[in-house]
Amino acid sequence: MTTAEISIDAGSLLDIEAVMAVMDDSFDAAFGEAWTAPQCAGLMPMAGVWLTLARRGDEAVGFSLSRVVLREAELLLLAVRRDAQRSGTGRALLDAFIHSAAARGAEHLHLEVRDGNAAVKLYSAAGFSEVGRRPAYYRGSDGQVFDALTLAKSIHN
Numbered sequence: 001m002t003t004a005e006i007s008i009d010a011g012s013l014l015d016i017e018a019v020m021a022v023m024d025d026s027f028d029a030a031f032g033e034a035w036t037a038p039q040c041a042g043l044m045p046m047a048g049v050w051l052t053l054a055r056r057g058d059e060a061v062g063f064s065l066s067r068v069v070l071r072e073a074e075l076l077l078l079a080v081r082r083d084a085q086r087s088g089t090g091r092a093l094l095d096a097f098i099h100s101a102a103a104r105g106a107e108h109l110h111l112e113v114r115d116g117n118a119a120v121k122l123y124s125a126a127g128f129s130e131v132g133r134r135p136a137y138y139r140g141s142d143g144q145v146f147d148a149l150t151l152a153k154s155i156h157n
């Protein structure tokens with residue numbers, strides 16, 4: 001799958017350094033949404049978890065981390081390096097998540113996103129809608145807390 005010169009492919013635990021480089025560049029520490037390397041590396045080998053990378057040439061510029069359990073799939077993380085944003089890579093990774101989740105048998109998709117994150121617009125445009133709110137779910141670098149929205153979308157295989 002290709003968007004302009006971006007390719008979207010499966011990743012693995014071997015890509016953890018590239019994932020963390022994108023993570024550190026893309027997420028603003030003020031909001032407390034990023035994961036640590038041990039959190040990512042601990043989850044990746046688990047059943048039902050898959051990593052998708054967006055590459056420009058050999059270089060990773062974005063990734064998504066997802067999990068499927070029976071008919072439910074969750075988008076755990078989605079990030080694109082700042083210098084590669086606003087050119088369709090986030091949407092391409094989200095589309096890949098939706099297609100891959102369907103291929104793995106999922107019928108319901110969900111994700112958590114900080115209330116106020118620009119990504120909400122991306123998710124809404126892809127058909128996700130708000131089904132819940134978790135108060136004070138994220139804690140930013142200065143101790144400020146932010147609600148998480150739970151967004152969901154049904155798909156039909």
Ligand SMILES: CC(C)(COP(=O)(O)OP(=O)(O)OC[C@H]1O[C@@H](n2cnc3c(N)ncnc32)[C@H](O)[C@@H]1OP(=O)(O)O)[C@@H](O)C(=O)NCCC(=O)NCCS
Pocket residue numbers: 026027028033076077078079080081084085086087088089090091092113114117118119121122
């Ligand atoms: C959210 C994120 C992955 C989007 O990646 P991206 O490659 O820029 O996304 P796209 O170029 O596909 O954008 C698709 C649409 O989303 C919306 N959007 C994305 N970023 C936006 C921003 N900063 N402000 C307003 N709208 C935005 C727009 O509607 C955009 O379409 P447009 O560019 O035609 O206006 C990226 O901004 C990111 O990594 N953010 C930090 C990490 C994060 O918060 N991830 C989401 C929670 S896990």
